Amino acid sequence: MEQAEKTMMENLYKHTGKAFEYWIALVKQENFEKHGQIVKFLKEQHGFTHGFANFVALKARATDAASVDDKDELIQKQYQGKEHLRPLYDRLISEINGFGNDVEIAPKNAYVSLRRKKQFAILQPATKTRFEIGLNLKGEPAQGKLEAIATANAMCSHKINLHSAEDIDQETLHWLKTAYERA
Known part of the structure; x- marks a missing residue:
């Protein structure tokens, strides 16, 4: 188990007074089908932060x-039916790895x-024709390619x-590097 994961579990207990295992059991008992349903339930019913x-x-x-045992399997699934977008991901990862040796790449189901x-940041094949880079640039005004978002992630x-x-x-890479430097 990664240190970050252990820290999250410890902090969850500190914030709620209940162990990580309690929350997993509670969520499984509810039989939610979607990730968003679980997030909404925990935030609205139990006062969780989004994180x-x-x-x-x-x-x-x-x-x-x-x-999962094979992290690349998650990435491969993301691009099923969207294979033409995979070169964007590969190029971006190559560029981002050049920012520094402290980048953690953590695949999820959808991004x-x-x-x-x-x-x-998050990298996501959002639709069959659109690839989306989500950026943590709070306080930055929308400009050029950079669009402000209020929802999604x-x-x-x-x-x-x-x-x-x-x-x-260069503009795309600039915003990625700016988000990296602020993290």
């Missing part, structure tokens, strides 16, 4: 990178989370939409 609710939902459904000390404040590898330009 804790997301963590418990991922663990309860075993859809986080730590719950890949990029973390340093905290999450700074609560940890992301902005997004950049891409449709082909040609869309990965």
